Amino acid sequence: MRRRSEVRASISPGVRAGLIGGIALVYLAMVGMIEAFDDLLLIGEQVTLGLVLLAAPPFAAAFLAVRPRVVGGRVERPAPLSGLVIGVIAGGISGAVIAAWLLIVEAIGVERVRSVFVAVSPQLIEILTFGQGVAVGTLILLLGGMALGALGGVWRTLRHGLRLPLSVAVGAVLLMGLLQRIAPTILDELSVERDWLYSKVTFGLTWLGAVAVFVVTASVTAFVIDRRERAEARPPEAGTPQGRRATRTVLLLALALGLIVLPQLAGTIVSEILGSVGVYVLLALGLNIVTGYAGMLHLGFGAFFLIGAYSAALLTGANLVTAFGLVAPEFSAHLNFYVALPIVIAIGAVVGALLAAPVLRLRGDYLAIVTLAFGQIAAILVTSNWLQPITGGPQGLRDVTDAGLSGLSFRDPQDFYYLALAFCALAAYVSWRLASARTGRAWNAMREDEQVADAMGVNTPRYKLLAFAIGGAIGSVGGALFAVKVGTVQPGSFEILVSITTLAIVILGGLGSVPGVVVGALVLIGLPGLLSQFEEYRLLIYGGVLVAIMILRPQGLIPNVRRSRELQEDERTQDAWQQIFGEPEAEQEPAAEEAR
Amino acid sequence: MTPLLEVVGITKHFGGLYALAGLDLHVDEGEIVSVIGPNGAGKSTLFNVVTGLYEPDEGEVRFQAESIVGFRPNQITKLGVARTFQNVHLFPNMTVLENAMVGQHCRTRSGVFGAIFQTPSTRREEQLIRERAKAALGFFGPRLTGYRQEQPAFVLSYANRRRLEMARALATDPKLILLDEPTAGMNPRETLELRDHIVRMRDELGLTVLVIEHDMRVVKGVSDRVIACDYGRKIAEGTYEEVATDPQVIEAYLGTKAAG
Numbered sequence: 027m028r029r030r031s032e033v034r035a036s037i038s039p040g041v042r043a044g045l046i047g048g049i050a051l052v053y054l055a056m057v058g059m060i061e062a063f064d065d066l067l068l069i070g071e072q073v074t075l076g077l078v079l080l081a082a083p084p085f086a087a088a089f090l091a092v093r094p095r096v097v098g099g100r101v102e103r104p105a106p107l108s109g110l111v112i113g114v115i116a117g118g119i120s121g122a123v124i125a126a127w128l129l130i131v132e133a134i135g136v137e138r139v140r141s142v143f144v145a146v147s148p149q150l151i152e153i154l155t156f157g158q159g160v161a162v163g164t165l166i167l168l169l170g171g172m173a174l175g176a177l178g179g180v181w182r183t184l185r186h187g188l189r190l191p192l193s194v195a196v197g198a199v200l201l202m203g204l205l206q207r208i209a210p211t212i213l214d215e216l217s218v219e220r221d222w223l224y225s226k227v228t229f230g231l232t233w234l235g236a237v238a239v240f241v242v243t244a245s246v247t248a249f250v251i252d253r254r255e256r257a258e259a260r261p262p263e264a265g266t267p268q269g270r271r272a273t274r275t276v277l278l279l280a281l282a283l284g285l286i287v288l289p290q291l292a293g294t295i296v297s298e299i300l301g302s303v304g305v306y307v308l309l310a311l312g313l314n315i316v317t318g319y320a321g322m323l324h325l326g327f328g329a330f331f332l333i334g335a336y337s338a339a340l341l342t343g344a345n346l347v348t349a350f351g352l353v354a355p356e357f358s359a360h361l362n363f364y365v366a367l368p369i370v371i372a373i374g375a376v377v378g379a380l381l382a383a384p385v386l387r388l389r390g391d392y393l394a395i396v397t398l399a400f401g402q403i404a405a406i407l408v409t410s411n412w413l414q415p416i417t418g419g420p421q422g423l424r425d426v427t428d429a430g431l432s433g434l435s436f437r438d439p440q441d442f443y444y445l446a447l448a449f450c451a452l453a454a455y456v457s458w459r460l461a462s463a464r465t466g467r468a469w470n471a472m473r474e475d476e477q478v479a480d481a482m483g484v485n486t487p488r489y490k491l492l493a494f495a496i497g498g499a500i501g502s503v504g505g506a507l508f509a510v511k512v513g514t515v516q517p518g519s520f521e522i523l524v525s526i527t528t529l530a531i532v533i534l535g536g537l538g539s540v541p542g543v544v545v546g547a548l549v550l551i552g553l554p555g556l557l558s559q560f561e562e563y564r565l566l567i568y569g570g571v572l573v574a575i576m577i578l579r580p581q582g583l584i585p586n587v588r589r590s591r592e593l594q595e596d597e598r599t600q601d602a603w604q605q606i607f608g609e610p611e612a613e614q615e616p617a618a619e620e621a622r
Numbered sequence: 623m624t625p626l627l628e629v630v631g632i633t634k635h636f637g638g639l640y641a642l643a644g645l646d647l648h649v650d651e652g653e654i655v656s657v658i659g660p661n662g663a664g665k666s667t668l669f670n671v672v673t674g675l676y677e678p679d680e681g682e683v684r685f686q687a688e689s690i691v692g693f694r695p696n697q698i699t700k701l702g703v704a705r706t707f708q709n710v711h712l713f714p715n716m717t718v719l720e721n722a723m724v725g726q727h728c729r730t731r732s733g734v735f736g737a738i739f740q741t742p743s744t745r746r747e748e749q750l751i752r753e754r755a756k757a758a759l760g761f762f763g764p765r766l767t768g769y770r771q772e773q774p775a776f777v778l779s780y781a782n783r784r785r786l787e788m789a790r791a792l793a794t795d796p797k798l799i800l801l802d803e804p805t806a807g808m809n810p811r812e813t814l815e816l817r818d819h820i821v822r823m824r825d826e827l828g829l830t831v832l833v834i835e836h837d838m839r840v841v842k843g844v845s846d847r848v849i850a851c852d853y854g855r856k857i858a859e860g861t862y863e864e865v866a867t868d869p870q871v872i873e874a875y876l877g878t879k880a881a882g
Contacts, residue, residue: 482791
């Protein structure tokens with residue numbers, strides 16, 4: 027009796043995860059993502075991105091269904107056999123769901139389903155049945171689901187030191203496949219023989235290349251992990267701060283060098299994309315100060331994008347589009363961009379502080395709603411008739427200056443890349459310095475507990491104002507760069523999208539983490555820019571990514587490194603401490619004291 | 623001599639409930655004064671009014687002969703009044719050292735530009751903040767030193783959280799420290815140790831201490847003067863013996879114990 031309930035308790039997560047995986051599969055198929063991504067060959071002539079998308083849900087369902095057991099406060103790896111069984115169940119159910127859906131569609135008739143769900147095309151059915159007809163196709167889906175489920179379940183049971191290198195290697199192969207428009211160009215530029223790695227016919231990785239990437243990344247990761255584990259086994263004093271600092275400096279220099287050389291090798295497409303990434307990095311760094319450091323949710327940060335873009339355009343001189351052709355707006359200065367920029371920054375800071383003034387007493391949800399309204403007000407104002415003589419109303423502004431420093435042009439992706447890089451580096455430096463300074467501590471304290479921060483002597487209204495002002499200043503630089511990059515400032519309904527995207531970047535990367543912001547922007551802006559297939563599903567992917575990150579890794583991709591490391595090291599340092607000093611916490615019953 | 627802290631006739635009500643109903647008290651410099659009273663007697667409200675978290679409806683709060691009614695909490699902290707909370711309120715995700723460093727905030731002044739350009743004065747000040755914070759943590763012996771300073775506050779044991787909260791208050795360089803039930807939830811040994819800490823705060827650091835406490839051994843052991851409250855009013859004042867034998871106090875506060 028007891029055994030049966032135990033078995034049921036361990037199987038039901040598998041069933042549930044399998045159903046969710048199956049629904050995810052059906053959804054991906056019906057919105058057309060699987061078909062749209064099927065023309066992108068990642069490896070050889072067989073593995074397409076669509077196929078990866080098809081394989082991911084059963085694998086993920088099985089992986090998530092196999093939960094590690096917690097025994098006496100300790101997390102234990104699940105047994106391989108139970109992982110296998112639960113995985114097969116989860117994956118099999120996922121496969122069964124999509125197979126059943128396929129049969130239903132066949133029974134109704136593809137064309138009739140298509141009249142409602144436009145993405146359900148004969149090509150999609152062809153992909154899902156692997157061109158083998160419905161009978162064999164459903165069998166393949168079912169068996170494939172079970173096989174993937176088994177793999178996902180067993181994957182979870184692997185030792186960490188084994189699983190991590192394998193996961194990194196799989197990720198690296200996929201990433202190299204996705205980078206097929208960039209990596210070959212770089213290799214050609216470096217005149218490295220690359221035909222063995224990237225095929226000239228399919229543009230994707232060759233099988234040889236995929237295996238090579240897999241083996242190399244897996245062994246490098248394994249080596250790094252091994253070395254780190256050995257370093258951690260030594261007493262803490264061994265890793266001197268100076269040694270760490272030296273390695274960090276070397277790494278930073280290498281990174282800087284790589285970023286400077288990259289556009290020369292990778293061509294203009296990459297510079298173009300990285301330029302956009304740079305604009306969003308600036309916006310997200312600004313928001314990171316308000317939301318990440320000071321803990322105030324800001325849903326209208328896109329307003330600073332507008333403020334930066336418009337003030338840069340007007341200060342450097344732009345033209346309005348009217349029925350009578352291009353005319354100068356009622357207000358315009360013809361300043362050099364670099365003279366205008368400090369003014370733009372000042373405007374951003376002042377507007378940020380002005381917004382903060384009425385919301386100083388608000389917290390949490392209320393603050394979020396007011397900031398959301400602020401974003402909308404800014405968007406409506408710039409398109410209003412009232413401001414039309416200055417902002418150009420719905421038509422916006424054109425002919426924003428393109429003159430950079432002597433001979434450089436903002437319109438040139440290569441030149442713009444360096445401009446964006448410079449400002450991003452500057453903003454990152456400012457963020458980093460502030461985080462570890464007295465100001466950053468005050469923000470942190472405010473984020474943790476506003477009332478207590480107040481009682482400990484932090485002037486919270488002042489620091490709220492400061493966070494909004496500095497965040498607004500950094501964000502408006504992003505807007506200004508966007509204006510000179512594109513040359514036009516056209517308002518639309520995209521401000522709310524800018525706000526959401528910026529927030530998504532900060533959350534994905536990890537609130538309060540500067541490297542996280544950069545990675546978040548690369549993932550959410552860079553990857554979709556690389557692959558035209560992503561464009562249509564961009565918002566769907568954002569939503570999916572955000573939900574996944576909230577459930578699986580709420581601290582973000584790159585959380586505050588120092589703190590997460592400390593958490594892992596706790597046990598070890600505590601042991602070392604106890605050996606040296608004895609346990610200060612060891613309490614004996616104070617019999618003598620008690621008697622008094 | 624004017625008292626360090628003087629509370630005159632403060633009233634604070636929440637709707638129809640009078641948490642404080644014309645309470646008077648004073649604390650002289652160098653004194654350790656205990657406030658006792660049953661739950662809901664208005665003791666914590668008194669602390670919240672003194673530290674500026676609540677504004678009193680009536681009455682006057684004077685610190686060093688200066689009225690501080692209407693001051694913001696951070697201004698009152700800067701004047702030299704520090705406090706702990708009844709339910710420990712730390713900054714849980716900041717490290718132990720950072721928690722204490724926040725305490726130094728009101729004694730320092732470096733700002734954004736100093737941080738960005740790393741001016742020598744900012745660096746010096748940061749060094750100073752660090753040293754003072756470490757000194758405040760060192761007040762409790764080895765418990766908050768060493769590797770613990772780099773740990774986030776939420777990993778600390780309950781007793782250590784209480785100690786850290788006191789260390790953070792000490793790091794504000796106060797003249798007067800308000801302790802709200804510092805021994806709540808501590809075991810007997812920790813309680814006795816804390817009693818010594820409270821006395822040391824006065825003897826070694828020269829602080830004046832106003833403490834809310836339920837543990838009568840602590841009250842007896844530390845207090846120069848005891849003030850008993852009930853229903854937002856002072857019902858007795860004097861030495862521990864005087865207050866403990868006061869019939870009104872026994873009825874209001876120790877009554878349950880006498881009955882049991």
